[in-house]
Amino acid sequence: MIEVNITVNGEARTAEVPPETTLLTLLRDWGLTGTKLGCDEGDCGACTVLLDGMSVNGCLVLAGRANGCSVSTVEGLSVDGRLHPLQEAFEQHASLQCGFCGPGILMSAKELLDANPSASKSEIRIALSGNLCRCTGYVKIIDAVAEAGAKMAAHGGQSNG
Amino acid sequence: MQPFDYVAADSVEKAVKILIDNSPSARPVAGATDVLNDIRRGLVEPRMLVDISGIAELQGIEITDRGLRIGSLATHTEIIKSPLIKEHAPALADASLTVGAVQTRNMGTLGGNLVSAVPSLDGAPVLMALDALVTIAGSAGREEVALRDFFLGPRQTVLGTDRILVDMLIPKANLGKATSFAKFGLRKGQALALINVAASLHVDAATGRAAQTRIALGAVAPKPIHASEAEAFVDANAPGEETFSEAGRIAATQASPIDDFRASAAYRIELIQVLTRRALSEAYSQATGGPEGR
Amino acid sequence: MVEKVKEATRDTVLETATLEALKDIDVAGGGAVARRKAPPPVLKPEARRQTPSVGQRVPRPDSRPHGTGETLYIDDMTLPGMLFAKVKRSEHAHARIVSVDTSEAEAMAGVMAVVTGHDVPVNSFGPSYQDQPILADTKVFHMGDGVAAVAAISEQIAEQAVERIKVVYEPLPAVFDPLEAMDENAPKIHDPAPNIYTRKVIKKGDVEQAFAEADLVLEKRFSTQMVEHVPIEPHAAIASWDSSERLTVWSALGRVTLGRADLARTLDLPINRIRVQSTFVGGNFGGKNEITMEPVLALLARKARRPVKGIYTRHDEFVSSTTRHPFIMDYKTGVTKAGRILGRKVRLVADGGAYCSWSETALGKAAILSAGPYVVDNLHVDAYAVYTNKTMAGAMRGFGAPQVCFAYESQMDDIARELAIDPLEIRLLNAFDEGSPSPTGQVLESVVVKNSLLTAADRFGWKEPGQ
Numbered sequence: 001m002i003e004v005n006i007t008v009n010g011e012a013r014t015a016e017v018p019p020e021t022t023l024l025t026l027l028r029d030w031g032l033t034g035t036k037l038g039c040d041e042g043d044c045g046a047c048t049v050l051l052d053g054m055s056v057n058g059c060l061v062l063a064g065r066a067n068g069c070s071v072s073t074v075e076g077l078s079v080d081g082r083l084h085p086l087q088e089a090f091e092q093h094a095s096l097q098c099g100f101c102g103p104g105i106l107m108s109a110k111e112l113l114d115a116n117p118s119a120s121k122s123e124i125r126i127a128l129s130g131n132l133c134r135c136t137g138y139v140k141i142i143d144a145v146a147e148a149g150a151k152m153a154a155h156g157g158q159s160n161g
Numbered sequence: 162m163q164p165f166d167y168v169a170a171d172s173v174e175k176a177v178k179i180l181i182d183n184s185p186s187a188r189p190v191a192g193a194t195d196v197l198n199d200i201r202r203g204l205v206e207p208r209m210l211v212d213i214s215g216i217a218e219l220q221g222i223e224i225t226d227r228g229l230r231i232g233s234l235a236t237h238t239e240i241i242k243s244p245l246i247k248e249h250a251p252a253l254a255d256a257s258l259t260v261g262a263v264q265t266r267n268m269g270t271l272g273g274n275l276v277s278a279v280p281s282l283d284g285a286p287v288l289m290a291l292d293a294l295v296t297i298a299g300s301a302g303r304e305e306v307a308l309r310d311f312f313l314g315p316r317q318t319v320l321g322t323d324r325i326l327v328d329m330l331i332p333k334a335n336l337g338k339a340t341s342f343a344k345f346g347l348r349k350g351q352a353l354a355l356i357n358v359a360a361s362l363h364v365d366a367a368t369g370r371a372a373q374t375r376i377a378l379g380a381v382a383p384k385p386i387h388a389s390e391a392e393a394f395v396d397a398n399a400p401g402e403e404t405f406s407e408a409g410r411i412a413a414t415q416a417s418p419i420d421d422f423r424a425s426a427a428y429r430i431e432l433i434q435v436l437t438r439r440a441l442s443e444a445y446s447q448a449t450g451g452p453e454g455r
Numbered sequence: 456m457v458e459k460v461k462e463a464t465r466d467t468v469l470e471t472a473t474l475e476a477l478k479d480i481d482v483a484g485g486g487a488v489a490r491r492k493a494p495p496p497v498l499k500p501e502a503r504r505q506t507p508s509v510g511q512r513v514p515r516p517d518s519r520p521h522g523t524g525e526t527l528y529i530d531d532m533t534l535p536g537m538l539f540a541k542v543k544r545s546e547h548a549h550a551r552i553v554s555v556d557t558s559e560a561e562a563m564a565g566v567m568a569v570v571t572g573h574d575v576p577v578n579s580f581g582p583s584y585q586d587q588p589i590l591a592d593t594k595v596f597h598m599g600d601g602v603a604a605v606a607a608i609s610e611q612i613a614e615q616a617v618e619r620i621k622v623v624y625e626p627l628p629a630v631f632d633p634l635e636a637m638d639e640n641a642p643k644i645h646d647p648a649p650n651i652y653t654r655k656v657i658k659k660g661d662v663e664q665a666f667a668e669a670d671l672v673l674e675k676r677f678s679t680q681m682v683e684h685v686p687i688e689p690h691a692a693i694a695s696w697d698s699s700e701r702l703t704v705w706s707a708l709g710r711v712t713l714g715r716a717d718l719a720r721t722l723d724l725p726i727n728r729i730r731v732q733s734t735f736v737g738g739n740f741g742g743k744n745e746i747t748m749e750p751v752l753a754l755l756a757r758k759a760r761r762p763v764k765g766i767y768t769r770h771d772e773f774v775s776s777t778t779r780h781p782f783i784m785d786y787k788t789g790v791t792k793a794g795r796i797l798g799r800k801v802r803l804v805a806d807g808g809a810y811c812s813w814s815e816t817a818l819g820k821a822a823i824l825s826a827g828p829y830v831v832d833n834l835h836v837d838a839y840a841v842y843t844n845k846t847m848a849g850a851m852r853g854f855g856a857p858q859v860c861f862a863y864e865s866q867m868d869d870i871a872r873e874l875a876i877d878p879l880e881i882r883l884l885n886a887f888d889e890g891s892p893s894p895t896g897q898v899l900e901s902v903v904v905k906n907s908l909l910t911a912a913d914r915f916g917w918k919e920p921g922q
């Protein structure tokens with residue numbers, strides 16, 4: 001067993017886990033089930049979370065590697081009941097159909113927009129190329145990300161302003 | 162996943178010692194994007210993973226008096242964003258940009274890519290085309306070998322189970338050498354290479370001839386290879402589309418691609434010809450400041 | 456020519472409109488005065504009046520919880536004391552099961568229940584034919600067949616326990632090519648049943664005569680590959696029994712009532728003792744149209760007296776859940792110089808894999824649609840579904856329609872090229888009209904194919920070559 005200390009969505013958490021535990025498993029064991037297991041090999045992106053601000057596949061990160069890091073998940077996107085511009089835009093554009101890929105896509109998009117809210121559609125496509133959507137609402141997803149980015153840019157890059 | 166122990170090492174020497182003490186059932190882990198899948202698929206069954214991701218000496222991208230040094234832990238994202246890479250070896254950034262998707266590039270390291278030694282790895286061709294050297298640390302100390310001698314076969318390198326890849330060096334003479342990388346996958350994002358190729362060359366200002374042409378190919382043989390006959394052909398003939406096309410044909414004869422579910426060998430042969438020609442012509446335009454030059 | 460056809464289409468529409476108007480003849484008034492209304496706008500369904508929401512922007516009711524991560528899919532649900540199941544899968548495409556030794560798995564700490572095919576009360580299911588075992592007991596028919604299953608206190612222990620189940624097989628010759636499987640001497644997969652398990656024939660007019668009269672006869676084989684649905688959410692279910700021996704199953708299954716009936720049949724349980732709770736589904740696409748491990752989870756849960764969750768791995772999805780049928784399609788079409796189709800002969804071979812699943816339905820639909828949205832007066836379709844020792848094919852978006860569409864549209868392009876006719880024009884020339892009969896004689900209504908073609912051509916800027 002190894003001890004890990006991770007700050008998740010701003011909250012410090014501690015666990016004793018077997019070393020082979022992935023960050024994905026740990027988050028879900030903590031009840032943060034928004035992050036999904038889709039393929040368990042890094043192909044689908046349903047488990048995308050931000051590790052120190054960087055998008056990663058939770059299924060390919062060992063919990064031990066995340067020790068001392070800060071992790072953001074879909075559950076932390078809205079603050080005090082206020083939706084993140086991405087969440088609003090995804091709702092407006094009906095970007096999520098079955099919804100299973102959504103949390104991962106939202107986190108990949110967040111990484112992009114945090115760095116570059118005025119990202120072009122082709123930059124958005126590159127940023128989302130590790131996230132599969134099988135209901136294939138990609139067009140609506142990309143439109144929503146662009147719109148959320150524009151909103152964030154108008155607020156000086158702030159997401160919940 | 163099967164259980165294993167996990168230790169984090171904070172220096173190369175400690176990592177090597179842990180590996181030796183637990184050989185052959187311990188493995189280093191850097192970005193883990195490769196090794197965790199290998200464990201899940203039962204390709205490797207380590208009893209211990211030695212996390213080297215916190216070792217300072219393995220990090221960084223810098224110019225030294227010998228050339229451009231890239232720490233083995235440099236991630237693909239770091240390579241893409243590095244101003245030094247952009248200035249001295251931009252084709253390496255082009256290659257890293259084709260590795261998986263953002264999530265994989267954020268965690269996956271160039272060192273891990275090379276050590277994974279799968280035939281399709283995208284990190285090797287550009288480095289081979291630039292005659293890169295790698296530093297290896299083991300119980301007998303440090304050793305430098307040419308990257309072209311590093312690979313032994315699929316998933317096999319000269320490292321064995323108890324040595325660490327420290328860094329990669331692009332020799333000073335090759336910094337800024339015109340280089341081009343081309344990859345063909347079944348889709349644009351997150352696809353392994355059906356084939357990948359890097360070509361580099363100098364153009365002699367006096368004669369207009371190409372010199373020191375290098376053509377490195379991936380996914381066409383059990384390990385990344387140099388198409389040495391094609392390289393010699395380009396150096397020996399007047400550069401131009403005709404020469405580059407012929408070089409593509411020669412390169413294809415030096416390859417031994419496989420038939421698999423992704424593509425047939427015949428299709429790959431065709432891809433080698435086309436991509437080699439394109440890579441050569443792009444490198445040539447770069448060298449001559451042509452329209453496609455950077 | 457496109458213009459001309461546009462005219463022709465309008466004429467057709469007018470004709471239809473006139474017919475419509477004639478229906479309005481005022482009989483009550485005694486006088487045969489047709490109240491001829493102005494023809495309605497060209498084939499525009501009056502959607503707004505029928506369904507007020509069409510054309511309106513409506514937020515999806517589940518959008519917000521999807522975006523906040525609140526939506527609970529099966530894998531996000533936990534019941535007290537819940538166990539995790541893993542299925543041991545076959546190592547052979549076709550083999551006799553000599554023995555299954557589960558003793559080592561059963562002895563492992565943390566393993567709470569193990570079941571094999573012999574524990575299944577009625578070990579067969581399937582939407583058309585009950586040819587699929589819940590867990591293979593005597594024979595495995597493809598690599599994805601489950602032979603045993605384990606429920607343990609953790610997924611990892613279940614995984615390790617599955618590794619310790621020892622199965623002895625006697626390999627049998629396997630068939631992977633559907634055409635080989637059709638050969639009389641091919642090994643019979645579901646012996647004594649023949650490998651061809653469904654045949655559909657459509658005969659209309661006289662194709663041979665049509666070919667004789669045709670200016671051009673084209674023949675070609677088209678084939679499509681196996682396709683997996685790859686829903687991002689793998690198959691998932693939880694089974695739980697209460698103290699009065701009632702079973703509740705939460706499942707991502709699309710057809711809950713069918714699943715409930717299958718559970719009742721396979722568990723030999725009155726249907727009123729079973730409750731199937733449908734849940735949010737993370738993608739179905741036809742791939743979650745029948746039960747997979749639900750009865751296995753129920754058996755494990757009964758044995759362990761604890762709820763059991765089962766989630767397919769991505770590998771399970773590929774080897775063990777249904778796929779889209781690979782088709783081999785032989786098309787022979789006779790046309791006039793002008794491009795009018797006179798006759799078409801089609802032979803379809805659907806590779807059904809190891810079990811029938813929805814092949815019956817898919818093959819029927821493929822056969823009916825195999826002539827395309829075109830008027831073909833002389834048609835002969837001969838369609839077969841065949842067993843092979845591969846992952847079974849079932850329902851997937853279109854039930855056989857996409858495969859034949861690839862074939863008939865490819866051949867349409869071939870014909871156009873051969874006759875130097877514009878590909879759009881040849882389609883307009885042959886396409887269904889209002890009232891055209893389908894290959895099986897159904898009179899088609901609300902036919903908009905020509906308008907769709909023209910609108911599409913207009914929108915993407917289609918031009919005849921050379922224009």
Ligand SMILES: Cc1cc2nc3c(=O)[nH]c(=O)nc-3n(C[C@H](O)[C@H](O)[C@H](O)COP(=O)(O)OP(=O)(O)OC[C@H]3O[C@@H](n4cnc5c(N)ncnc54)[C@H](O)[C@@H]3O)c2cc1C
Nearest residue numbers: 042191192193194195196261269270273274276282283326
């Ligand atoms: C979805 C997905 C897509 C991918 N796409 C591509 C692609 O397009 N192209 C491509 O080339 N690769 C691809 N990969 C493979 C992989 O991500 C890359 O090879 C990556 O660079 C590996 O680096 P890592 O740090 O994650 O390696 P790790 O998984 O940490 O290690 C890989 C191997 O190298 C060893 N190792 C790592 N570092 C060292 C060191 N310094 N010294 C000694 N041994 C070491 C490990 O023991 C292990 O055997 C993909 C992977 C995934 C999951």
